[in-house]
Amino acid sequence: MKILVCISHVPDTTSKINFTENDTKFDTNGVQFVINPYDEFCLTRAMWFKEKQGASVTVINVGGSETEPTLRKALAIGADNAIRINTNPTDGIQVAKELAAVVKSGGYDLVLAGKESADYNGQMVPGMLATLTDFNFVNGCVGVEVADNKVTAIREIDGGNETLSSSLPIVLGGQKGIVEEKDLRIPNMRGIMMARKKPLEVVEPTTEGTLTNVGSFEKPAPKGAVKLVDADNVDELISLLHNEAKVI
Amino acid sequence: MSVLVFADSSEGKFKKSALEVVSYGKKVAEQLNTNVVALTINTTDASELYTYGAEKVISVTNDALNTFNAKQYAAVIIEAAKIQSATVVVIDSSTDGMYLAPIVAAKLDAGYASNTVALPSSTSPFTVKRKAFSNKAFSNTVITSEIKVIGLAKNSYGFHENAVAGVSETLDVTVAESGVVSEKIDKISDKVTIADADIVVSAGRGLKGPENWGMIEELADVLGAATACSKPVSDLGWRPHGEHVGQTGKPVASNLYIAIGISGAIQHLAGVNASKVKVVINTDPEAPFFKAADYGIVGDAFEVVPKLIEKLKAFKAS
Numbered sequence: 298m299k300i301l302v303c304i305s306h307v308p309d310t311t312s313k314i315n316f317t318e319n320d321t322k323f324d325t326n327g328v329q330f331v332i333n334p335y336d337e338f339c340l341t342r343a344m345w346f347k348e349k350q351g352a353s354v355t356v357i358n359v360g361g362s363e364t365e366p367t368l369r370k371a372l373a374i375g376a377d378n379a380i381r382i383n384t385n386p387t388d389g390i391q392v393a394k395e396l397a398a399v400v401k402s403g404g405y406d407l408v409l410a411g412k413e414s415a416d417y418n419g420q421m422v423p424g425m426l427a428t429l430t431d432f433n434f435v436n437g438c439v440g441v442e443v444a445d446n447k448v449t450a451i452r453e454i455d456g457g458n459e460t461l462s463s464s465l466p467i468v469l470g471g472q473k474g475i476v477e478e479k480d481l482r483i484p485n486m487r488g489i490m491m492a493r494k495k496p497l498e499v500v501e502p503t504t505e506g507t508l509t510n511v512g513s514f515e516k517p518a519p520k521g522a523v524k525l526v527d528a529d530n531v532d533e534l535i536s537l538l539h540n541e542a543k544v545i
Numbered sequence: 546m547s548v549l550v551f552a553d554s555s556e557g558k559f560k561k562s563a564l565e566v567v568s569y570g571k572k573v574a575e576q577l578n579t580n581v582v583a584l585t586i587n588t589t590d591a592s593e594l595y596t597y598g599a600e601k602v603i604s605v606t607n608d609a610l611n612t613f614n615a616k617q618y619a620a621v622i623i624e625a626a627k628i629q630s631a632t633v634v635v636i637d638s639s640t641d642g643m644y645l646a647p648i649v650a651a652k653l654d655a656g657y658a659s660n661t662v663a664l665p666s667s668t669s670p671f672t673v674k675r676k677a678f679s680n681k682a683f684s685n686t687v688i689t690s691e692i693k694v695i696g697l698a699k700n701s702y703g704f705h706e707n708a709v710a711g712v713s714e715t716l717d718v719t720v721a722e723s724g725v726v727s728e729k730i731d732k733i734s735d736k737v738t739i740a741d742a743d744i745v746v747s748a749g750r751g752l753k754g755p756e757n758w759g760m761i762e763e764l765a766d767v768l769g770a771a772t773a774c775s776k777p778v779s780d781l782g783w784r785p786h787g788e789h790v791g792q793t794g795k796p797v798a799s800n801l802y803i804a805i806g807i808s809g810a811i812q813h814l815a816g817v818n819a820s821k822v823k824v825v826i827n828t829d830p831e832a833p834f835f836k837a838a839d840y841g842i843v844g845d846a847f848e849v850v851p852k853l854i855e856k857l858k859a860f861k862a863s
């Protein structure tokens with residue numbers, strides 16, 4: 298089985314979010330970038346398939362050369378090879394179109410992507426990619442098994458789970474549950490050494506596909522200070538929630 | 546030209562999000578000097594949508610659509626969008642909405658603005674405000690394509706009555722095989738879900754152990770709220786994974802979020818920032834959650850929560 302894991306390169310969750318150039322660009326100064334947490338879950342599941350069922354695992358990113366350390370980290374975790382599509386994407390459809398070109402020519406059976414990326418929070422790339430490649434698609438996966446050509450995927454729905462059956466080739470949008478937190482791997486020294494020698498192919502973009510762009514960014518209005526209520530006076534809290542906030 | 550909204554339903558009843566997308570779509574249609582058309586699948590009485598401004602309701606009835614299937618539902622939306630010459634399509638941000646919207650957008654070659662939180666600030670260029678960076682910022686996104694798909698963030702616009710004399714139409718569709726088949730659905734509980742709840746009562750490691758969740762459930766019961774928890778709590782197995790909220794868990798966009806014994810780590814706050822009103826109960830006045838909250842009590846959950854339950858019961862009874 299040929300597996301492709303889509304890796305988005307995002308600010309670490311504790312990053313301060315600031316903007317430059319009149320609030321049109323994200324300020325990457327001092328920001329540490331990591332593998333998007335959802336993609337890390339997917340990558341770990343891919344490693345499971347590789348080890349338990351036999352599979353090759355390619356990781357891919359659409360981005361500039363600054364994303365290569367993130368791809369190397371994915372290689373250190375155990376992916377076999379990496380591809381970087383050399384462009385700084387402006388929107389989800391552009392990413393999906395670029396990925397679709399590689400997916401179609403590469404003969405992949407299983408494409409794993411995160412349910413959402415922690416930067417622009419698009420929640421759009423996996424569905425668009427599946428549509429453009431005409432692959433089957435399940436989003437929000439918290440479990441997946443592949444036996445022969447048959448795929449059983451579990452997705453989270455409001456208030457429960459749904460089990461779905463499908464076939465390869467398929468795109469899955471994955472999240473925590475596709476593997477558990479404790480199964481995530483930290484690259485060890487040997488992995489890091491080996492990753493340096495693994496192939497990282499840079500390919501040029503093939504499409505011009507943006508349909509949206511960011512005009513500007515803004516930060517939420519500063520919040521007023523918290524109103525403290527005395528622990529012996531919960532009646533006051535109830536009255537504030539009822540009369541002032543009007544939420545109960 | 547028209548604005549098409551997908552009014553989602555469950556067992557024939559409209560979801561709250563359906564009323565929100567209709568209210569929103571009506572306003573967008575006004576901005577564009579056109580009409581809003583609501584699409585429904587397998588509902589019997591669509592008149593409720595007129596109350597929120599739907600000038601036209603298109604009803605699709607087909608047994609093959611009884612169970613949600615993203616590709617099949619997307620195909621119906623696409624067909625209706627074509628028939629109505631829709632230039633804007635609005636879809637809610639439920640799990641299912643988020644699943645199908647990218648399919649609709651890719652097929653229609655439409656720019657897609659997910660997680661939109663407000664009406665277009667301009668219709669030319671067409672600009673909407675969206676959540677970004679896990680609720681730490683917003684992006685004003687310009688959609689340049691002719692057709693635009695908007696994913697409306699839950700609870701961001703609310704529902705507003707705007708009664709019109711609507712007309713209804715039916716649409717016959719043929720449902721193609723989708724390649725993905727639903728085998729079974731397991732509902733974890735009959736209680737209100739985090740996604741649907743107006744109020745969410747959430748607790749963290751400050752609760753010490755799973756045996757102490759009785760009072761959290763009781764508080765949630767009194768308020769008609771859903772229960773939630775912080776990540777360590779679900780990692781420790783004190784609560785089911787489905788309850789974990791935050792950056793790597795579920796997002797909460799409720800009207801009221803009550804955080805009990807939760808420190809307010811940035812990854813936790815990322816998932817709850819979209820909630821309107823936040824209340825924190827914590828023994829440590831320095832807990833970061835106090836900076837993010839609207840109301841707070843510095844105190845021991847084991848004393849405050851039982852009192853709160855008792856007083857709320859009295860309040861509800863009065």
Ligand SMILES: Cc1cc2nc3c(=O)[nH]c(=O)nc-3n(C[C@H](O)[C@H](O)[C@H](O)COP(=O)(O)OP(=O)(O)OC[C@H]3O[C@@H](n4cnc5c(N)ncnc54)[C@H](O)[C@@H]3O)c2cc1C
Nearest residue numbers: 749750751775776791792793806807808812813828829846
């Ligand atoms: C990549 C990454 C992703 C993450 N994603 C998430 C996420 O999605 N969601 C999430 O929640 N976390 C997430 N975390 C973890 C997060 O950083 C925090 O560790 C976590 O939120 C802390 O949970 P907590 O507040 O329950 O526990 P603690 O931080 O241990 O806080 C317990 C709180 O309870 C208070 N307390 C103690 N006793 C009492 C009492 N008797 N009454 C009242 N209060 C009391 C304490 O003062 C303290 O503030 C993530 C971390 C990383 C690195």
Ligand SMILES: Nc1ncnc2c1ncn2[C@@H]1O[C@H](COP(=O)(O)O)[C@@H](O)[C@H]1O
Nearest residue numbers: 303358359410411413414419420421422
């Ligand atoms: N630039 C990118 N390169 C590779 N994969 C991406 C990129 N952006 C998004 N993805 C994948 O698509 C998923 C969802 O991203 P998004 O639609 O941006 O929320 C991510 O978790 C990644 O798996």
